[in-house]
Amino acid sequence: MSLLIETETAPSALPPISQASAKTASEPGYQVIRRHGGVTPFDPAKIAVALTKAFLAVEGTGAAASRRVHDIVEVLTGQIVNALIRRADAGRTFHIEDVQDQVELALMRGEYHKVARAYVLYRDERARERAQVLAETAPAPAAPMLSMINALGERAPLDAARLARIVNEAAAGLDGVVAETVIAEAHRNLYDGISLDELALAPILAARTLIETEPNYTFVSARLLLDKLRREALSFIAGRPDQATQAEMAARYGDYFAGYVATGIKHELLDPELGRFDLGRLAAALKPERDLAFQFLGLQTLYDRYFLHVSGSRFELPQAFFMRVAMGLALREIDREARAIEFYDLLSSFDFMASTPTLFNAGTLRPQLSSCFLTTVPDDLDGIFKSVKDNALLAKYSGGLGNDWTRVRGLGAHIKGTNGESQGVVPFLKVANDTAIAVNQGGKRKGAVCAYLETWHVDIEEFLDLRKNTGDDRRRTHDMNTAHWVPDLFMQRVEQDAAWTLFSPDETPDLHDLYGPAFKTAYEAFEAKAARGEIEVFRQVRAGDLWRRMLTMLFETGHPWITFKDPCNIRSPQGHAGVVHSSNLCTEITLNTSNDEVAVCNLGSVNLAQHVTADSLDRDRLKRTVTTAMRMLDNVIDINFYTIPEARRSNLRHRPVGLGLMGFQDALQTLRIAYASEAAVAFADSSMEALAFEAISASADLAAERGRYPSFEGSLWSKGILPIDSIELLETARGELDLDRSQRLDWASLRARVTTVGMRNSNVMAIAPTATISNICGVAQSIEPAYQNLYVKSNMSGDFTVVNAALVNDLKARGLWDAVMISDLKYFDGSLGQIDRVPDDLKALYATAFEIDSAWLIEAAARRQKWIDQAQSLNLYIANPSGRKLDALYTLAWKRGLKTTYYLRSRSATHVEKSTLKGTDGKLNAVSSVVATAAAPIAITAGEAWGQACVIDDPTCEACQ
Structure with a gap:
């Protein structure tokens, strides 16, 4: 039996190939490149023959089976041929391997998994047989004489020796990597007259197709991309063709660095002040070997979006980027x-990573380094449109926005100036939505904003519908994120199945600034006034009905997110200086806003995976990292380029920063702790306690050196109330709070030091999503569980195979990593749960997001929240959603004292395509043309039938950066 497409004629016993499918596929002029290099006409009938043999071999040869197979084969043949034609190169040719890849892909897409599995295994077997025969009998073939078009546009002999040297250098020191395999695959895509860019791309594509079989090929791919980047950067700075291997670059980085700074200043991309540093001293501190630490996704992301360039030509190498x-x-x-070297050492080691705006803009002429801006929108036209303008100015340089819209009067409210009725808040939200799209941060990222509305606002039901795809499009905001700002009183009314009254804020202005018991008193007084007819615009609903609708829309559209007003304010260190009216775009920032102050937060994240050993958390290393990181974040406040005065005023008065973490799941796996366990909850508690202790200590040290922040007096800090102590304030306001209060460190001494010395920063901690900077560091984002153990991640840089390397190493150690395991992982969407031969301990350790009950995520987040003075971006996952489950989940989040939640991610209706992933690793933006044909991109998409899950890495969404 042959399952490969190499049959010359179809046996008469097989069902005939339909004329329709043959005609579809028989467009003249297409050819197939055979393995020996020969070219033959493309014959679609051979595809149908191979498919028919494969089906009959698995399903039998009865008459009924043959008829069924005939129908299936006809459809699949048409799909395969159409896909091949779409991907044909300029010479109208396909390689035989590309044809077989498409057959395999079609079988997997059609969910003919038994046939596909047999096809994969037989194909691998035949490949080994061919290799063995070739090794035993074939004489060494003469190398083809190929030429390339060099940097001067001249035809020159192709330098195969350098290609081999670069690949061998990229593969050096990596277990499981075979340089010869990459070289052979790269040569398959070479042709006479190939350009330098295509020549650089060929080995990159060759290596990245192997990542699914051996994760270390991601480092090979990254190092090969580095070679292309070096040529691009060195040539641009020198003004002539230039290139260097990694080994050669180690000796050249110093000279390059001085030229890099001069080039950046010349093209008005770098601040001229950088040229006045002692560049020789800095160049001597560069560590070229750290270029080798990048995985392919991380380096490609930097290449596409971060490295400085002139007209698309990058001239910034990775270590120069970190030093800049x-x-x-x-x-x-x-x-x-000395400080620059200290900061560089921290960034380039991946122990800590600054946020995306800081990486984009530090050292440039417009150093807008802050991540988040929070505003409150007034209830008048001048104020509303000033807020929209402020949004545009703040978003221009990569800021993410959170707007509080609660003050804007509701639909039907009286407008004194015109004696008319208000159209409510929704039309203005539409304007804000469109502004965010128009201001796209120079093409780097689409502007992004989140609108917040309190649950008592009379327009709350229209607010719920903003992200729906039906209804009046003039009252929809398809690109804006939305979030509820929920008071405790509403949650209590839901529990009591009581009534809830909606008001227009122009008639109930006190509610906006009140929280806790004071809010309850005022709210009930307004309800009494409404009952007496003293309020014109109000509406009463059942609190439970509104809550159910909130959860329904959250599930169906992904919005509005649910955040809690009272814990954000009651536990805020800055309650004496104002009110927290909303969170930010990612729900981790909780800072005061007013007409005069736009809250600003400066973010960065500790890579927790770098701070654990097999036994425990490395406290000494964590202390060093946090101390330096806090200094860097505090510096942002003074260096920052502020686009509006309200932001500058607020940031200099309060000096908030948000130190977070990423790589939490990597740390758990190093410690051999399953995410869904009490041990994981305990580690979330202890690791966050250690990080909080060091962050608060570092801010106190900065206060001793530089002075306390101006609004310190009267803050909770000044009263000796640290975040762990503020839990008591929330419990007093609510009457009860079910939250663990255990402590392990010497908080009494730190409390005394803070009271005496003060704090440099009003707020010090917040856990951001870190989707992009975690890619740079090659770890799991933020506090997230792994989405899958094998999948393709899509972002602005293309589609990338992602394999859990720790899992692969464990499977190798137990003799379980093979082609069948790869196939099974694809079939089961990256999950081990249903693969029988995987031991239970590995299934628990590598459980994916939808296999973990989200209650575990909430319990871990609650333990962190007791140490954090701001909040955390907490995504929740639910595989089989129901109203009861959602109610239990979000009620638990409120009862545990969480301040905010973020996306609800439900399992999508469209899953990862179950292909080989060979040749499917998407586009590579480092060059403009593609050498090898590729299968359709494999992407994680939002849900279509069972709710709108967040796309795991939506490149157009500021929230995931």
């Missing part, structure tokens, strides 16, 4: 070089 950011953050230090 470090220099930008050290501009106002006394010993700038």
Whole structure:
């Protein structure tokens, strides 16, 4: 039996190939490149023959089976041929391997998994047989004489020796990697007259197709991309063709660095002040070997979106990039070089990573380094449209926005100036939505904003519908994120199945600034006034009915998110200086806003995976990291380029920062702790306690050195009330709070130091999503469980095979990593749960997001929240949603004292395509043309039938950066 497409004629016993499918596939002029290099006409009938043999071999040869197979084969043949034609190169040719890839892909897409599995296994067997025969009998073939078009546009002999040297260098020191395999695959895609860019791309594509079989090929791919980047950068700076291997670059980085700074200043991309640093001292501190630490996804992301360029030509290499950011953050230090080297060492080690705006803009002429801006919108036209303008100015340089719209009067409210009725808040939200789209941050990212509305606002039901795809499009905001700002009183009314009254804020202005018992008193007084007819615009609903609708829309559209007003305010260190009216775009920032102050937060994240050993958390390393990181974040406040005065005023008065973490699941796996376990909850508690202790200590040290922040007096800090202590305030306001209060460190001494010395920063902690910067560091984002153990991740840089390397290593150690395991992982959507031969301990350790009960995520988040003075971006996952489950989940979040939640991610109706992934690793933006044909992109998409799950890495969404 042959399952490969190499049959010359179809046996008469097989069902005939239909004329329709043959005609569809028989467009003249297409050819197939055979393995020996020969070219033959493309014959679609051979595809149908191979498919028919494969089906009959698995399903039998009875008459009924043959008729069924005939119908299936006809459809699949048409699909395969159409896909091949779409992907044909300029010479109208396909390689035989590409044809077989498409057959395999079609079988998997059609969910003919038994046939596909047999096809995969037989194909691998035949490949081994061919290799063995070739090794035993074939004489060494003469290398083809190929030429390339060099950087000067001239035809020159193709330098095969350098290609082999670069690949061998990229593969050096990596277990499980075979350089010869990459070289052979790269040569398959070479042709006479190939361009330099295509020549650079060929080995990259060759290596990345192997990532699913051996995760270390992601490092090979990254190192091969580095070679292309080096040629691009060195040539641009020199003004002539230039290139260097990694080994050669180690000796050249110093000279390159001085040229890089001069080039950046010349093209008005870098601040001229950078040229006044001691560049020789800084160049000597660069560590070229750290270029080798990148995985392919991380380096490609930097290439596409972060590295400085002129007209698309990158001239910034990775270590220069990190040093540029470090220099930008050290501009106002006394010993700038020493601090820049300290900052560089932290960033380039991946122990800590600054946020995307800081990486984009540090050291440039417009150093807008802050991540988040929070505003409150007034209830008048001047104020509303000033807020929209402020949104545009803040978003221009990569800021994410959170707007509080609660003050804007509701639908039907009286307008004194015109003696008319208001159209409510929704039309203005539409304007804000369109502004965010128009201001796209120079093409780097689409502007992004989240609108917040309190649950008592009379327009809350229209607010719920903003993201629906039906209804009046003029009252829809398809691109804006939305979130509820929920008071405790509403949750209590839901529990009591009581009534809830909706008001227009122009008639109940006190409610906007009140929380806790004071809010309850005022709210009930307004309800009494409404009952007496003293309020014109109000409506009464059942609290439970509104809650159910909130959860329904959250599930169906992904919005509005649910955040809790009272814990955000009651536990805020800055309650004496104002009110928290909303969170930010990612729900981790909780800062005061007013007409005069736009809250600003400056973010960065500790890579927790770098701070654990097989036994425990490395406290000494964590202390070093946090101390330096806090200094970097504090520097942002003074260096920052502020686009509106309200943001500058607020940031300098309160000096908030948000130190977070990422790589939590990587740390758990290093410690051999399953996410869904009490041990994981305990580690979330202890690790966050350690990080909080060091962050607060570092801010106190900065206060001793630089002075306390101006609004310190009267804050909870000044009263000796640390975040762990503020839990008591929330419990007093609610009457009860079910939350663990255990402590392990010497908080009494730290409390005394804070009271005496003060704090440099009003707020110090917030856990952001980190989707992009975690890619750079090659770890799991934020506090997230793994989405899958094998999948293709789609973002602005293309489609990338992602394999859990720790899992692969464990499976290898137990003799379980093979082609069948890869096939099974694809079939079961990256989950081990249904693969019988995988031991239970590995299933628990590598459980994916939808296999973990989200109650575990909430319990872990609650333990973290007791240490955090702001909040955390907490995504929740639910595989088989129901109203009862959602109610239980979000009620638990409220009862545990969480301040905010983020996306609800439900299992999508469209899953990862179950293909081989060979040749499907999407586009590679480092070059403009593609050498190898590729199968259709494999993407994680939002739900279509069972709710709108968040796309795991939506490149157009600021929330995931």
